[in-house]
Amino acid sequence: MFRAFIITCLGFGLSTAAWANPTKTLLLSPDHLKAAWQNYALQRTAAGTPMHVVSLSEVAARYKGRDIQEKMRVCIRKHIDQVDVTAVILGGDSSPDGGLIPDRDTYHKNMWGNDTDIPSDLYYISPGSWDADGDGVYGEWADDKEEISYPDGSISIGRIPVRSIEDVQSYGNKVTAYLASISIGQAVGELTFTCAVQSAYPKVYRSATEFIPSVWKDGKVNIFFNDMTSWDNGKGEGSFDLSPKNFVGKINEGLTNKWHIHGHGLTDQWVLEKDAEFSIPFVKALKNIDNLPVITTVSCFTGNFDDEEDPCISEAMLRSPIGGAIAIVAPSREGKPHFHDPEKEFPLMVKEGKLDGTTQTMTSFWMAGLGEGRLIGHALSAAKASLADDAKRSATYHQGLCELNLLGDPTLPVR
């Protein structure tokens, strides 16, 4: 009975038979954006990704839970378990007081200190409550272990942190442009690794020159470090500065449509060579609507979508109507290098390029997207799945998986 009810509600009836491998998608929307998201869902459904929208007040009325976040999780899990939804979109921004689509704050205590409010969208696709001891504090590595689970790669989640109807419309336009510029399953364009921090060169260099090329045979990976770049042209190593101007130029040029950004960051900026700030005003200089990149970044706070300060740099990149990015995997907080035994492993990272948990997640993401042809959200889920055992072993890896969120539509291909 419930199944029939829910199928009717979802509109996932007979029409879905047309799709060979549909990624059935559930989109949770703030009430005032529901009509706009329904237009987006129609657009995506017509393009082969059946998508259904449920508003937050419908979630609140139909599902049980101690707060709206728990009701959202229960709603999402019902759709996964009963009508085979495999992708989830949170269609709104979040803020410290809740915001349009509230995040679930998780608690972390480990070698990096105490964090009480790391937003973890991962929670929403989990079968468990993330609060085994029932104290109302979620995601505690030791106390809530029994109820915490990590993705297995089959279900994905992403948040499109919009606020207005205009934001939804321009994201829809960008998705149309993105899909028009690709053939699904075909890897095209270049992937560029930037690195503005010397101690990270060895590990980033290994990701770029060993790991990714091992599975992405036809692709081209560029290096864009302070002291060496793929575009130095005989003028000396690193002569093509990793400056905001050159970064804007490379994005607008459009050959690089995949970026990994490594280095320091703040909520509103990536810090590039010579501490130059790629900040929100530079986003306006991006006119790359026909070549929108997927971006991964480890830079601190660049995915701080739930902050009072809005937009964070990743949100600015996603909301820009004429350019920017189509999807970004970014840390909502510091994006630390996570190791089981930091005393032993950190020097190995600097010397031999041993990958820490965060860099490993990003590297695995590209390998799953480019090597296995997984969709953006499923590539991140697969990357996190590969680190699930590490997260069960160390609280610091648990934090790593929680603080990295996907901002953007998870059902798009990595081109």
Ligand SMILES: [Ca+2]
């Ligand atoms: Ca707890």
Ligand SMILES: [Ca+2]
């Ligand atoms: Ca925000």
